[in-house]
Amino acid sequence: MERSVVRADLNIMKRNDVVLIAALVLLALMVxxxxxxxxxxxxxxxxxxxxxxxxxKGRYPLSHNITIEVRxxxxxxxxxxxxNGKADITEASCPDKVCVNHRPVSRxxxxxxxxxxxxxxxxxxxxxxxxxADTN
Amino acid sequence: MAKKTAYMGMLTALAMVFxxxxxxLPINLGVPGVKLGLANMVVMVALYTNSARAAFxxxxxxxxLTGFTFGNLSTMIYSLAGGMLSLAxxxxxxxxxxxxxxxxxxxxxxxxxxxxxxxxxxxVETAGLWYYLPLLILSGTISGxxxxxxxxxxxxxxxxxxxxxxxxxx
Numbered sequence: 130m131e132r133s134v135v136r137a138d139l140n141i142m143k144r145n146d147v148v149l150i151a152a153l154v155l156l157a158l159m160v161x162x163x164x165x166x167x168x169x170x171x172x173x174x175x176x177x178x179x180x181x182x183x184x185x186k187g188r189y190p191l192s193h194n195i196t197i198e199v200r201x202x203x204x205x206x207x208x209x210x211x212x213n214g215k216a217d218i219t220e221a222s223c224p225d226k227v228c229v230n231h232r233p234v235s236r237x238x239x240x241x242x243x244x245x246x247x248x249x250x251x252x253x254x255x256x257x258x259x260x261x262a263d264t265n
Numbered sequence: 266m267a268k269k270t271a272y273m274g275m276l277t278a279l280a281m282v283f284x285x286x287x288x289x290l291p292i293n294l295g296v297p298g299v300k301l302g303l304a305n306m307v308v309m310v311a312l313y314t315n316s317a318r319a320a321f322x323x324x325x326x327x328x329x330l331t332g333f334t335f336g337n338l339s340t341m342i343y344s345l346a347g348g349m350l351s352l353a354x355x356x357x358x359x360x361x362x363x364x365x366x367x368x369x370x371x372x373x374x375x376x377x378x379x380x381x382x383x384x385x386x387x388x389v390e391t392a393g394l395w396y397y398l399p400l401l402i403l404s405g406t407i408s409g410x411x412x413x414x415x416x417x418x419x420x421x422x423x424x425x426x427x428x429x430x431x432x433x434x435x
Binding site: 142143146149153154156157164 | 396399
């Protein structure tokens with residue numbers, strides 16, 4: 130007797146209810162795939178971003194070894210290299226060589242800065258530094 | 266009038282007890298905000314056996330009372346946003362006559378979560394909330410179906426009982 134009561138109530142579910150539930154499940158799936166796709170294309174891969182005079186000149190994933198010469202009209206140059214997942218400036222025309230002597234960088238927010246040539250290399254989406262991770 | 270007062274008082278007490286049960290035994294699925302929403306069953310009963318106004322009053326009083334008793338200001342704001350949005354949608358859905366109790370309850374469950382995520386978006390401003398959205402839609406739908414089935418049984422029996430009592434009095 131009790132069982133038939135429950136069944137009767139399940140049966141009064143209207144067609145619209147079923148459509149609504151199906152639509153909601155579909156919406157959830159769409160949002161889910163949307164978020165997944167979005168996070169795939171807005172790459173989380175660590176990149177080195179090269180700025181010249183404050184303008185972005187290029188983005189290079191740290192996963193590919195590459196050597197690039199950033200040469201300017203006035204003859205100033207910096208040789209920028211990605212090797213073994215780290216970005217480094219190996220050679221430069223600047224007088225002080227601060228950027229060349231700087232250790233290679235790979236962690237989130239780290240940068241190589243050559244003030245005389247106005248070249249900045251910054252790491253984006255990099256691994257957080259150990260200290261930050263610990264103090265968080 | 267006295268009868269309605271007694272009835273609504275009883276429903277409010279019941280809604281508070283359900284909120285307390287969920288506070289004592291939270292379903293922890295690793296996603297904040299996922300719960301059965303037992304108290305919504307009482308709101309549904311008020312909405313169908315009484316009026317939209319009664320359901321609104323009941324919902325508001327329940328949220329304020331449980332907020333003061335078991336929660337704090339921030340949980341109260343979340344409950345308020347979820348509860349009021351879901352109730353508004355349920356009242357509209359019932360008026361539209363498009364859905365049965367089940368459909369109305371599903372909409373209530375989903376929009377309860379929407380209201381809460383909207384507050385969370387304002388408070389924490391993280392894109393990570395989008396990851397929760399599909400889960401919250403699904404959990405709202407599932408709990409909405411469960412609560413809808415239970416509510417429709419309750420509503421049917423209560424309506425019958427109240428009609429019988431009315432007839433006895435006449």
